[in-house]
Amino acid sequence: MSTNDETQGAAEAGARAELLKMIFGFRFSQVVHTAVRLGIADHLADGEKTVARLAQATGTHPPTLHRLLRALAALDIIIETAADSYRLGALGRPLRFGAENSVTALTLSAGDDMAWRAWGELTHSVRTGEPAFDHLAGMNNFAYMAGRPELAAAYHEAARRDTADLAPALATHVDFSRFKKVVDVGGGAGALLAEILRREPGVRGVLFDTPAGLASAPRVLAEAGVAERCEIVAGDFMEEVPEGGDAYVLKYVLLDWDDDGARTILANCRRAMPEHAALIVVELMLPDRPDSWTAVGDLDLLVTTGGRERTEAEFEALLRSAGLEPASVRALPDEAHFKVIEAKEVRT
Known part of the structure; x- marks a missing residue:
């Protein structure tokens, strides 16, 4: 040989x-x-x-x-x-429940039976462009979790921990002191808003999410010592969002939705925004050659929610299609591919 x-x-x-x-x-x-x-x-x-x-x-x-x-x-x-x-x-x-760096909530959420079954139908999603989860469950992922409190709790706890890891960098990198009222749309337990309010004593907040998403919010805000400066509002951002904020934050929200759904959320934010307000979008920006973790994660969005990761150019086009003009794009230090887009309403 x-x-x-x-x-x-x-x-x-x-x-x-x-x-x-x-x-x-x-x-x-x-x-x-x-x-x-x-x-x-x-x-x-x-x-x-x-x-x-x-x-x-x-x-x-x-x-x-x-x-x-x-x-x-x-x-x-x-x-x-x-x-x-x-x-x-x-x-x-x-893998201990309650450990400071616990991944138990993430493990339970990712390993749920329906998540496994949805991945088993990846071929269906590739052939149709539709989320396999909806095909199997007869409803979308969020409606499914609404009827399963334990699963919803695991999902929201995993999201809280993920946000808590990113919150200090984001609260430091973005100057929130220029705003009087920050509305965190789809803000879950409030880990990000709590960090912003803790650092900026002159800012008030509005935390907006579904009742299930807000379940841990009173505790998180109280532990941060900012509960008196934050209003908790339950609702559905596919219908409307609270009015009157100076800044509207969407962190890890748009990735869970296809372009039509994301556009609806953005349009609802735009309608609620006063003329001077800013929209702050925090998302992973898909690079031209994503690594395996990012590329497979994009497929997870496909099968479970019908959402997708997007490039910077795709986010900018999405914002413009909803009547919002990107004003700046900044990378978060030490956070590979995560960026902050600040946008304003297009005035004619």
Whole structure:
């Protein structure tokens, strides 16, 4: 065999190994999801335990639980300390409920049965351009969650944590002190608005979302010490948004909607905005050559909500189609591809 043949053979073997990781990746996701549903990390938080004790605590079949624990140990999520005993590993600590860096809410939301089934119908979405979730459930993702409080709570908690990570950079990068009233449209639990109000004592806020999205808002705002300066308003931004703000913030909102839905949200904001008001859109801007995480994430929007990631040019065109003119576009420091677009209403 020639050197070239050997090189090609090694490359093909390496490619096959990489493809197998992709093909069977769903197995690893379900191992982690099941561990969170059973609370394995929380049961090990105070120290090593035997399989028998864990089985009793989780209400599971001991020999079968042992097989799951063996898989978790192989993934370095837990560590085997004896033939039938395990302790929590560093990789498993974020799988504890209530941990500072917890990913439990995200795991439960992403691993929900309907999310899995929707991904199983990706081919339907590619063929039709329609969200597979709607095809399977007979309703959109948000209507489905409205009837499932536990799932909605997991989704909104994951969103709160995601926003809390970005809020300091955004509140620092955008000068909110120039506004008297900031309306956070689709602001969920209020992590971003709480950070803005905490930094800017002269600003008042309006937090606007569905009742389910606002469930944790009183606690979040109170803990930040800004509850007295923030009005909580429940509603549907597909119908209308509160009037009279100086700034309207849309963070991670438009990505969940197709162009028609996003245009409706933008038009409702424009109608509510006084002449001097600004619209501040915070989104990931799709680069010309997205990485695998971003590109696959765009497909997740396709199958679950019918939304999409957009390029900077696509966002600007979307804003103009809703009667808004982009005034500036700025990248967020240390946040790859996330940008802030500030727009004003087009006056004729």
